[in-house]
Amino acid sequence: MTVPLLSLQGLTKAYPGVVANDTVSFDIGEGEVHALLGENGAGKSTLVKMIYGLVKPDNGKMLLRGQPYEPAEPRQARADGIAMVFQHFSLFDALNVAENIALGMENPPEMRDLAARIREVSETYGLPLDPFRTVGDLSAGERQRVEIIRCLLQDPKLLIMDEPTSVLTPQEVEILFKTLQKLQSEGTSILYISHKLEEIRTLCDHATILRLGKNVGECIPSETSARDMAEMMVGSTLQTPERGSREFGAVAMDISGLSVPAPSAFGTALKNVHLTVRKGEILGIGGVAGNGQDELLGVLSGETLTEADAVKLHGEPIGKLGPTARRKLGVLAAPEERLGHAAAPDMSLTENAMLTGSVREGLEKNGFLDWGATKDFAERIIKAFDVRTPGPGNAARSLSGGNLQKFVIGREVLQDPDVLVVNQPTWGVDAAAAAAIRQSLLDLAAKGAAVICISQDLDELMEISDSFAALNEGRLSAPREAAGLTVDEIGLMMGGAHGMEVAHV
């Protein structure tokens, strides 16, 4: 039997109050693409941090090609041939690609030599990248290439990738997969973390599934159905949201010819956006993050004011009305950023229920606040959306991301909106809760509300939306009926792959 590249044996790591990893064991073979699957909070991140030397295990051991492997810090892990591409990029916008890569090196070579090597590696692996471009001008996919090339320059034996496709268009995903397959064919092992099951089925040779810190099973992804893998992750049978067939009513919200300048240097300007959504309809808006999603939500929620006629509700101009006035009319919104935008981190859930609920729930009389009623409202949200918290008196920041997301969505849904705008409604939420949130959006539409769902998760949009449009650099594509759209068509609507060609591998 061959010695595996990396063997994890009984790794355990506990944090106060939670066991992040409980005797996790598995092997990664040479040249294998190994998937690590699990819901948020299953312990995937802690596990790879132990491999990368960021966290020291309490118990258990790791063997690298049969030798004991105990990295004290990432530098040592890198020296042993382990590289990692993080979900969040650590790049400086103002520097160019080569400078950014040089910053992460122990002994950076001359800039000219480094640029030549970057070119060489990027051509070999089909990752077109100009070393002298400023990172601030790159798309998310290109930024990720910078991170990957940074890793490849170290000639790693094991490449760890943490949810690499969450920011990519379908075409960019395709390019990434070709690169990873080429790496694999050269004998590099890859540990691939994701919860996108279809990706794992096409790419990975082997999968380990974590649930609540424990290894609950392994499988060969290409021989296992996505549904079976999902159920292993969740530990129970999965409820697929049901969509009844619905009749659409009159146009509820209407945006025409809307242009808004970028609010900040790194914001996105909205350019000539047209959009209509009817009662009972769910409009899905896809696109890679940073293409105007936040700005579009601001225009709809009333945080950004526009020409009165640019935004209409039931034919009435509302472009000049602020958030409170719009809430009164039934236009509610749930922003993407939970802490600091949708909720105040240090305030209690009761106080956060007041944040958007004061108008429609009658929590305010002549300027005076009814905290009793607000607490009841918060408790209703907690109950209806299964928010896990000791009580409404707890601070918003003490909740996990998924739980707070449920609270934020629940707060708007329970106010019975006419038009609901949500941005990334299930980001960072576990599969069961995500299904519940999607179901609540479908139920809302079935009751006759118009829903605009902005999301980067295409599977989610295909699951719930009736029509689909995509944001690309502040422009919104013409909406199309969602049923029957192919992945290629969606990719093209999302702006192709930001003007890059599929690599010649």
Next chain:
Amino acid sequence: MIRLEKRPQPSRAWSMATPLVAVIATMIVGGLLFAALGKPPVEAIRTIFWEPLFGEFSFYYRPQLLVKGAPLVLIAIGLSLGFRAGIWNIGAEGQYIMGAIFGAGAGLAFYPSESFLIFPFMVLAGAFGGWIWAMIPAVLKTRFGTNEILVSLMLVYVAEQFLASVSLGLLKNPEGFGFPGSRNLQSWDAAHNAELIAGTGMHWGVVAALIAVIFAYVLLNRHMTGYHIRLTGEAPRAAKFAGVNPTRLVLFCLGTSGALAGLAGLFEVSGPSGQISIDFNVGYGFTAIIVAFLGRLHPVGILLAGGLMALTYIGGDIAQSNLQLPAAAIQVFQGMLLFFLLAFDLLTNFRIAIGKPEVA
């Protein structure tokens, strides 16, 4: 290795305990400072904290506590509203001066009338004077995006020049033998902010301070405006999402703090001080910033902090005269109080952990 770890929730216990711990730490380090100066430390601390309240001459000092504490509390309450929302009015001293000038001027215009309407009119004029002075940084900020910290601070020096000017000109006492300064309001019944109960130090300013505490408490805890103030301070983006109008909030916070500082100036000039003079202001407007933070920007806390600050002022004076402590040492002592408060404040949101750091 000792590290700081962020708490999942702000600790209520520490939030209550930090002012107390800060006072104790100030006593210890202050004691060391006094010992280094060759003064008996325990005696000095006792003089500062004990003498004014329970000493031999406390019958004289206790009313002084109210007289000194009231303007501090009144100004600090106003400042705390803005500070909670991240609106930094540093110029309360200037608003205090302008309140005194407007209030005294409004009264003196009717000299020597004995109408009972004069004092209420002076109160309104005093509040207006402070309000209008605070509106300058407020309007500049909302219109042109200027920094309210700089503008309000610089206006303090403008107000001081203005004070000197009116003391020597417009408001100068015509029967004052050429000395600078206005008529003494204490000797004009209609305008005198006299003690309400003789010998207690209780004057209208003290009443106003107590009303301000109650008003601020209700505002912050039960009213939408107060909720918006807190929300803006904690999460500006969430406040915008909630529908807070930042312009109105800036105008409200700066306006209220200006008006309250103006009131404090009026009650001072018509009562304990008695007249407009070049050296009328003694730094209440700046000390109130310390009081606001010492009271954790909470109305009840500010009430207690104002009392504590007044105590160290009076106690400090006693220590200066009884023990010959230098005035600078007393100022260092008072500064230490704020320093320790801010330092221990950290423990509300962080806890000390001992061990190797880890990336969670």
